[in-house]
Amino acid sequence: MNSIAVNDLHKTYAGALTPSLQGLSFSFAEGKIAGLLGPNGAGKTTTISIICGLVKASAGTVKVFGLNQESGSREQIKRVLGIVPQQIALFPQLTALENLVYFGNLYGFKGKALKDKVMAHLEAFGLENAASKEIGKFSGGMKRRTNIIAAILHEPKLLVLDEPTAGVDVQSRSMILQFLRDYNAKGNSVLYTSHLLEEAQQICEDVAIMDEGKLVVQGSPAALVNALPDCRNLEDVFLHYTGHALRD
Amino acid sequence: MxxxxxxxxxxxxxxxxxxxxxxxxxxxxxxxxxxxxxxxxxxxKDYQEVKFDILTVDNDQGRLGRYIREGLGASGQFNVIDSIGNEPLTETRAQQLIAEGEYKISITIPKGATAEIVSNANKIVNDISKRMGLASQLPVKAVVADSLAVQLYFDPASKKAFKSAIQQALDNFLTQVQTDLLLERIQMQLRSRDSAAAQDTFPAIRLKAVGLKETGVGEGKQIxxxxxxxxxxxxxxxxxxxxxxxxxxxxxxxxxxxxxxxxxxxxxxxxxxxxxxxxxxxxxxxxxxxxxxxxxxxxxxxxxxxxxxxxxxxxxxxxxxxxxxxxxxxxxxxxxxxxxxxxxxxxxxxxxxxxxxxxxxxxxxxxxxxxxxxxxxxxxxxxxxxxxxxxxxxxxxxxxxxxxxxxxxxxxxxxxxxxxxxxxxxxxxxx
Known part of the structure; x- marks a missing residue:
């Protein structure tokens, strides 16, 4: 089964002159770490927003583990989906523990079981000593790690991460990437977007490169690199398909 | 939950x-x-809660002046001031004090005001007596003074509502004095007609048959x-x-x-x-x-x-x-x-x-x-x-x-x- 299957997806925002998505189609098999890559304005965030059910598609279908986003399965999809947004989607005035207990409560967890679960995650991410510290006083790396914990409290089968390593130090990045491998090793799927193509090449088993709202190419990083004789890495493949023109 | x-x-x-x-x-x-x-x-604050100083120049020295002074004092809203520094207040001095903004109101009761009211009351009673065929006549002034009025002076900065409230209060006093005098004269005339009757048992004329009474309400939509x-x-x-x-x-x-x-x-x-x-x-x-x-x-x-x-x-x-x-x-x-x-x-x-x-x-x-x-x-x-x-x-x-x-x-x-x-x-x- 596919973790995600996007078929002929179109999206034009109200008032926009050009469409954000124009017939985008791709799918990722269940249990893989997949990368959705593309230059600025390619439509990655719109695609993720439609997958999560935050934005309605103008046309096309999105299926998450076979559940159709547009056919009343939205609540079921939410249960199997964990989102790590690019922003630190936490309350800066609350401590890490308070934030995570709050989001845990929203998922329906409570009491000692929730607190134990939160503390276990904090320990796994090296944050156990910062549990009572306000998020606003955390370093960038600590915030990113807590941001990930908030998305995995309900142990989603598919974890979607938007630039999870942006602005973090090498140690934090290494820990986050190792976490993604470990999480995937438990049989979960991961969809990841990043501008760090070296990182994507390192951890993704399958990548889809998109530009101007359409899929440009899809395959494993190694297969994509091997298919183009003049390309040595994923970055070369990316530039080959998306060009050198600046995107603002 | x-x-x-x-x-x-x-x-x-x-x-x-x-x-x-x-x-x-x-x-x-x-x-x-x-x-x-x-x-x-x-x-x-309501006018009831605030006491105003009111300059009073009584050139009449009669019943009207006394009524107005007593009435203003009894209302609890006014401090009646009729002298400044042991000097009796004059109309000119009062006007000056108002113009300087020292006081908000001044009233001057004109000379002969009480006599004018009494004369007017007598004239009415005489007229009634004559129509009833009674002989006794009360004295009436030969010449009627034109535009005899209690003079009011307000601080120019006074609000319209404040002026009207004061004017209304004074108007009430004037009406009260004139009514009292008229009833007194009627009573006097009736007594002279029934001189044989015992004066002590002569019934007082009561003008105010219906009065005002304020009662609090628990409900009522008027704001x-x-x-x-x-x-x-x-x-x-x-x-x-x-x-x-x-x-x-x-x-x-x-x-x-x-x-x-x-x-x-x-x-x-x-x-x-x-x-x-x-x-x-x-x-x-x-x-x-x-x-x-x-x-x-x-x-x-x-x-x-x-x-x-x-x-x-x-x-x-x-x-x-x-x-x-x-x-x-x-x-x-x-x-x-x-x-x-x-x-x-x-x-x-x-x-x-x-x-x-x-x-x-x-x-x-x-x-x-x-x-x-x-x-x-x-x-x-x-x-x-x-x-x-x-x-x-x-x-x-x-x-x-x-x-x-x-x-x-x-x-x-x-x-x-x-x-x-x-x-x-x-x-x-x-x-």
């Missing part, structure tokens, strides 16, 4: 850590109502009682302060949208409405606490500053319901502003200015009843006016829940409408 309670707890933790927000919500309103009640105390500065200002400015909760709510909503926590909350299975309800309940609770803290200031603190004690009426359940309904409307307004605007700055400016406008037209600054008709009609569309009306109904007219229900329903309906608009806007954004 867990989502609702968790959200209330989360909002409480956020507020507890926001010292500036706490000050804005609790300390500032308490200072505001204290200051407003103090500075608006004088304009709100005609603004008893004092505290009774108006404390509830009015409390409602104003409660509406200022839109600033932290809108800021809170915009921050949640900007930092992505709103997205996270929406992506969690379950209805986002329960999270929003938790937020709504929390802030309504804050509004109610705010309101009653301010009422406590009206009851316990303002009397220490020489102001009257706030009266809460007798129906406390109706008071609580109204306070909660105002809280719902204010919170819903905050949610609407937080949804419509993209930055905290936009929300703060629009929120603050719109509340000031709604409060000004809604009778918070000055009672609606003293505004022109058009403004009154516009003002009655302000939710702040509905809240104030309901509170006045409870506190001043002892109204109960049934009595304030129309205003409460208006407030809740307005709150529901604003939440619906916010939901539609949010849904359109997703589209």
């Amino acid at each position: 867990l989502r609702l309670i968790a959200t209330i707890r989360k909002e409480w933790l956020l507020l507890r850590r926001d010292k500036a927000g706490l000050a804005l919500l609790f300390a500032m309103p308490l200072v505001l109502i204290t200051v407003m009640a103090l500075i608006q105390d004088a304009p709100f 005609d009682v603004i008893s004092n500065s505290v009774q108006h200002n404390v509830p009015a400015w409390s409602i104003f302060a409660m509406f200022f909760i839109v600033i932290p709510i809108a800021g809170n909503m915009i921050r949640e949208r900007e930092d992505g926590s709103l997205v996270r909350m929406k992506l969690i299975p379950g209805n986002y409405g329960s999270i929003l309800s938790g937020k709504l309940l929390f802030f309504v609770g804050i509004c109610v606490v705010q309101f009653y803290l301010m009422m406590l200031v009206g009851i316990y603190v303002l009397p220490l500053l020489g102001l009257p004690r706030l009266q809460l009426g007798v129906n406390h359940a109706a008071g609580l319901l109204t306070a909660a309904s105002i809280g719902v409307t204010a919170t819903a307004y905050g949610i609407l502003i937080g949804t419509l605007f993209k930055t905290p700055n936009q929300a703060l400016n629009f929120g603050a200015i719109s509340i000031v406008i709604l409060s000004a037209i809604g009778g918070i600054w000055i009672p609606l009843e003293v505004m022109p008709d058009t403004m009154q009609r516009i003002g009655r569309m302000s939710p702040l006016s509905w809240g104030l009306d309901a509170i006045n109904d409870i506190y001043l007219r002892n109204g109960n829940i049934r009595y304030v229900l129309p205003d409460v329903l208006r407030l809740l309906g307005c709150g529901a409408a604003m939440l619906t608009i916010a939901a539609v806007v949010e849904q359109r954004r997703a589209g």
Whole structure:
């Protein structure tokens, strides 16, 4: 089964002159770490927003583990989906523990079981000593790690991460990437977007490169690199398909 | 239920850590109502509560002058001043003192005023006697003085309402003197006719068959009682302060949208409405606490500053319901502003200015009843006016829940409408 299957997806925002998505189609098999890559304005965030059910598609279908986003399965999809947004989607005035207990409560967890679960995650991410510290006083790396914990409290089968390593130090990045491998090793799927193509090449088993709202190419990083004789890495493949023109 | 309670707890933790927000919500309103009640105390005092110095020049030295002086003194509203520095007051000196703004009012009773009234009364009695075939005639002045009048001088800065009140009071005294003298002359004439009858048993003529009596009422929809500065200002400015909760709510909503926590909350299975309800309940609770803290200031603190004690009426359940309904409307307004605007700055400016406008037209600054008709009609569309009306109904007219229900329903309906608009806007954004 596919973790995600996007078929002929179109999206034009109200008032926009050009469409954000124009017939985008791709799918990722269940249990893989997949990368959705593309230059600025390619439509990655719109695609993720439609997958999560935050934005309605103008046309096309999105299926998450076979559940159709547009056919009343939205609540079921939410249960199997964990989102790590690019922003630190936490309350800066609350401590890490308070934030995570709050989001845990929203998922329906409570009491000692929730607190134990939160503390276990904090320990796994090296944050156990910062549990009572306000998020606003955390370093960038600590915030990113807590941001990930908030998305995995309900142990989603598919974890979607938007630039999870942006602005973090090498140690934090290494820990986050190792976490993604470990999480995937438990049989979960991961969809990841990043501008760090070296990182994507390192951890993704399958990548889809998109530009101007359409899929440009899809395959494993190694297969994509091997298919183009003049390309040595994923970055070369990316530039080959998306060009050198600046995107603002 | 867990989502609702968790959200209330989360909002409480956020507020507890926001010292500036706490000050804005609790300390500032308490200072505001204290200051407003103090500075608006004088304009709100009735003429009964304020004693005015009134310069009295009595050139008549007769019964009219005595009546007016005694009447003014007995009313309790005036200090009658007829001499300055042991010097009897003259009309010229009185005019000078008024022109200099030292005093607000002066009256001059003209020479011969009493004689003129007596002569007029005698003339009427003589006329009646003649028609009844009676012989005895009372003395009448041969020449009638033209335009003999009690002269009034007002400070040019005096308000029109103040002038009319004084004129009315003096007019009453004049009528009273003239009526008394006329009745006395009639009685005198009747006595002379029935001289054989025992004078002591002659019945007194009673003119006032029907009088006036004021009785307090528990119910009555006229908005005609603004008893004092505290009774108006404390509830009015409390409602104003409660509406200022839109600033932290809108800021809170915009921050949640900007930092992505709103997205996270929406992506969690379950209805986002329960999270929003938790937020709504929390802030309504804050509004109610705010309101009653301010009422406590009206009851316990303002009397220490020489102001009257706030009266809460007798129906406390109706008071609580109204306070909660105002809280719902204010919170819903905050949610609407937080949804419509993209930055905290936009929300703060629009929120603050719109509340000031709604409060000004809604009778918070000055009672609606003293505004022109058009403004009154516009003002009655302000939710702040509905809240104030309901509170006045409870506190001043002892109204109960049934009595304030129309205003409460208006407030809740307005709150529901604003939440619906916010939901539609949010849904359109997703589209």
